[in-house]
Amino acid sequence: MTDPVFNQIAIVGAGLIGASIARAAVAYGAAGSVSLYDASETVRSRAAAIGLGDVADDLGAAVADADCVLLCVPVGALEPVAAEAVPKMKAGAILTDVGSVKVQAASALAAAADGRVHIVPGHPIAGTEQSGPEAGFATLFRNAWHILTPLAEQGEGYAEAVSRLEAFWTRLGATVETMDAARHDRVLAITSHLPHLIAFNIVATAFDMETVEEGEVVKYSAGGFRDFTRIAASDPVMWRDVFLNNKDAVLECLGRFSEDLAALQRAIRWGDGETLFNEFTRARSIRKAIIDAGQDSGAVNFGRNLPKGDKDESA
Numbered sequence: 232m233t234d235p236v237f238n239q240i241a242i243v244g245a246g247l248i249g250a251s252i253a254r255a256a257v258a259y260g261a262a263g264s265v266s267l268y269d270a271s272e273t274v275r276s277r278a279a280a281i282g283l284g285d286v287a288d289d290l291g292a293a294v295a296d297a298d299c300v301l302l303c304v305p306v307g308a309l310e311p312v313a314a315e316a317v318p319k320m321k322a323g324a325i326l327t328d329v330g331s332v333k334v335q336a337a338s339a340l341a342a343a344a345d346g347r348v349h350i351v352p353g354h355p356i357a358g359t360e361q362s363g364p365e366a367g368f369a370t371l372f373r374n375a376w377h378i379l380t381p382l383a384e385q386g387e388g389y390a391e392a393v394s395r396l397e398a399f400w401t402r403l404g405a406t407v408e409t410m411d412a413a414r415h416d417r418v419l420a421i422t423s424h425l426p427h428l429i430a431f432n433i434v435a436t437a438f439d440m441e442t443v444e445e446g447e448v449v450k451y452s453a454g455g456f457r458d459f460t461r462i463a464a465s466d467p468v469m470w471r472d473v474f475l476n477n478k479d480a481v482l483e484c485l486g487r488f489s490e491d492l493a494a495l496q497r498a499i500r501w502g503d504g505e506t507l508f509n510e511f512t513r514a515r516s517i518r519k520a521i522i523d524a525g526q527d528s529g530a531v532n533f534g535r536n537l538p539k540g541d542k543d544e545s546a
Contacts, residue, residue, distance in 0.1 A: 236399040238263045241297035243290060243312060245269040245278040246466070247358060248329050249303030250367020252403070253283045258369040261402040268293035269364075278364040291319040299399065302328040302340075307472035309336055313343035322347040325392045329355055331419060331469075333380040333412035335476040341382060349385065349392035352412065354378045355405060356423070360464040373404035380412040420480035424473055425488060428481065430462035431470070 240262040242249045249267070256262040265284030269275050279286040287293035294300045294316050304312050309328055317326060326348050330336040336352045344350055357375035359366065377400040381393050397407045410418075437456065474481055498506040 233260055235263045236261050236395060236402055237298040239266065239297050240264075240399075241266045241268070241294040241300045242284070242303055243268050243293065243300065243316065244303035245274050245283060245286075245364040246303060247362050247366040247371075248355065249301070250278065250283055250364045251357075251369065251371040252301060252303065252329075252367075254367050254369040255372055255403040256399075257284075259402050259404065261399050262299075266293045266297060274364060281364060283364055283367070290315055294320050294324075296321065297324060299325040299327065299396065302326070302330075304328075305466075305469050305472045306330040306332050306335055306339075306476050310339035310342055313340050317343040317345055317348055320348050323349070323388065325349045325351060325396055327351045327353045327396060329353065331423065331473050332477040333378070333415045337380060337382060337412050346386070349389050350382055351393055351396050352380045352382070353396065353400070354380075354415065354419075355400070356419075357405075358465075360461050362466045370404070372400070375405050377403075377405035377407045378415055379407060379409050380415055381409060416477050416480045417483075420477060420484045424477060424481050425484045427462055427465065427470055428474065428485070429488075430459040433459050434463040 240252075240256060242253055242265065245253075245267055249269075253265045253267060256265055266287055267275075267278055267284040268287045268290045269278065275286050275288070278284075290312075297320065300316055300320060302309060302312055302316070309330060313326065313328075320326065326340060326343075327350075328336050328340060330352070331354055333352050333354060336354075340350045340352055355372055355375060355377045357371050359371075379393060379396065379400075381389070393409075397409075400407050433456075495507065495510065497503070498510075
């Protein structure tokens with residue numbers, strides 16, 4: 232039996248990510264024990280009822296003996312939660328997070344630093360549209376990326392702390408990479424944040440139209456629209472905070488997207504089939520590259536298990 236990476240971890244926030252870390256840490260032996268806290272009494276009760284770990288009634292009790300504290304809260308809540316947690320953590324412990332915006336996360340966590348704990352911001356690139364403690368599952372991080380964005384010029388023991396955190400996420404099944412926080416935010420703006428913004432907008436537009444189309448938008452939803460609705464079902468608090476805290480990178484990507492969309496709009500208006508064909512062909516090749524890299528399944532209908540006799544409606 233392989234020794235755990237940490238004797239005890241503390242998870243603050245029992246949503247999808249926090250619950251999945253709790254399950255995975257136990258399932259794969261990454262932690263000897265798990266303590267857990269959530270600001271919501273109802274969520275704490277639900278987490279205790281399904282056995283996620285030793286659920287504490289206050290944050291201090293949850294983090295006091297932990298070797299690593301993982302803040303699984305919305306990006307906008309990181310600063311006050313970190314400020315409350317750090318004074319109650321033991322010396323030499325690691326404080327990390329799972330936020331989708333790393334420049335802001337680094338600033339929020341560093342503001343709480345008192346020289347006793349090692350602060351290593353991080354981001355697991357994994358998730359579903361589900362939320363709440365019941366949504367967590369141990370395999371969420373298998374074959375997913377986990378990005379660490381260590382702070383610069385830290386003291387003695389910091390390199391070892393980063394290494395242990397990397398070992399922890401590797402044990403959970405993730406592939407860990409270290410990256411500059413600003414670079415992370417630019418990359419995620421185009422690969423994650425902008426697609427979510429587009430999904431939220433398309434779904435909202437479609438349902439505005441539904442009042443005119445007498446329910447036909449929902450009735451005749453094809454696979455492509457259904458995929459947008461799945462993405463748009465994500466936690467609104469989390470995504471509100473992502474856009475507010477990564478606005479510069481998102482706005483830069485949105486500006487480029489708007490220009491490219493305008494070019495397609497012109498091609499449609501003027502019947503420029505060559506431009507449409509070339510852009511669609513290029514996009515198709517990118518999809519193939521993602522499948523070849525193992526980032527998605529090439530199965531029909533994005534790997535959905537359709538009922539017998541059903542066909543792919545994603546077009």
